Amino acid sequence: MRLKEKVAIITGTGRGIGKSIAKVFAKEGAKVVACDRDLGTGQAGVDAIVANGGEAIFVKCDVSIEENVKNLIAKAIETHGRIDILVNNAGVNFVKKFEEVEPEDWDRVINTDLRGTYLCTRLAILEMLKTGAGSIINIGTIHSLACMAGAAPYDAAKWGVVGLTKSVAVEFADRNIRANVLSPGLIATQIWEDIKAAAPSIEEAMKYWKANIPMGRPGKPEEIAYLAVFLASDESSYITGSNILADGGLTSLLISKEPFESKSIEGQ
Numbered sequence: 001m002r003l004k005e006k007v008a009i010i011t012g013t014g015r016g017i018g019k020s021i022a023k024v025f026a027k028e029g030a031k032v033v034a035c036d037r038d039l040g041t042g043q044a045g046v047d048a049i050v051a052n053g054g055e056a057i058f059v060k061c062d063v064s065i066e067e068n069v070k071n072l073i074a075k076a077i078e079t080h081g082r083i084d085i086l087v088n089n090a091g092v093n094f095v096k097k098f099e100e101v102e103p104e105d106w107d108r109v110i111n112t113d114l115r116g117t118y119l120c121t122r123l124a125i126l127e128m129l130k131t132g133a134g135s136i137i138n139i140g141t142i143h144s145l146a147c148m149a150g151a152a153p154y155d156a157a158k159w160g161v162v163g164l165t166k167s168v169a170v171e172f173a174d175r176n177i178r179a180n181v182l183s184p185g186l187i188a189t190q191i192w193e194d195i196k197a198a199a200p201s202i203e204e205a206m207k208y209w210k211a212n213i214p215m216g217r218p219g220k221p222e223e224i225a226y227l228a229v230f231l232a233s234d235e236s237s238y239i240t241g242s243n244i245l246a247d248g249g250l251t252s253l254l255i256s257k258e259p260f261e262s263k264s265i266e267g268q
């Protein structure tokens with residue numbers, strides 16, 4: 001077990017990537033403190049972990065609200081006495097023309113994705129300093145390397161998450177607290193269901209994404225969870241301040257495949 005006895009707070013565990021991280025962390029022996037703003041899905045995920053012999057508690061928490069985050073940290077300390085790992089996974093996104101992005105749209109994304117990451121990180125670090133060790137994993141995105149039209153608040157928030165992570169990594173490196181960004185490509189969570197539903201057909205959606213993802217498929221939540229295990233564990237003891245991609249090669253592709261066969265081209 002790669003995380004035996006480690007106390008891990010994971011945010012946004014109600015579904016998708018966060019749910020998978022909580023499940024895999026518990027399987028690897030972590031004492032999971034799961035949180036979500038949605039009580040129903042969050043509690044159900046934790047019940048499933050416990051039913052399978054894992055150790056987990058659920059705390060209802062909106063990470064953008066300081067009082068909620070204080071309560072989350074207090075519950076973790078009350079239950080386990082320390083915090084070894086924090087995974088800032090809770091995130092929201094939407095696609096909208098920039099001219100139509102209202103201040104409340106902006107605040108909604110920035111408040112969860114960036115302010116929530118700051119709030120959880122600061123309060124967790126205050127506890128990690130007491131034990132003299134910690135690993136923080138902030139879930140970023142490939143949008144933290146390049147941007148997509150219509151996603152300005154998300155892109156700004158996630159670039160901010162990278163800056164925050166690097167700053168924390170540098171400031172706490174000599175106190176044995178590491179911080180890294182884990183940036184997924186397209187992962188088969190609700191967003192992938194929404195993409196398929198919006199396409200003229202599932203075949204069209206698959207054709208487009210096959211041409212744009214060298215591995216030809218979206219990632220699975222567990223493929224992100226196992227990278228999070230590595231970053232949370234002592235196996236990654238010399239890694240801090242990094243932004244690590246798990247994107248099936250998406251950001252290594254210069255342009256998507258040409259729709260026609262070109263004859264070979266030789267430079268003179």
Ligand SMILES: NC(=O)c1ccc[n+]([C@@H]2O[C@H](COP(=O)([O-])OP(=O)(O)OC[C@H]3O[C@@H](n4cnc5c(N)ncnc54)[C@H](O)[C@@H]3O)[C@@H](O)[C@H]2O)c1
Binds near residue numbers: 015139140
């Ligand atoms: N799925 C992808 O393709 C993809 C790609 C790159 C990055 N990411 C990032 O991974 C993370 C998870 O994505 P996902 O696809 O699993 O999302 P999702 O929408 O399926 O799940 C997000 C979970 O977070 C919870 N949540 C949202 N706002 C919250 C808040 N303020 N406080 C507490 N909980 C909150 C939701 O209730 C939900 O359970 C996000 O940070 C997202 O930006 C996802």
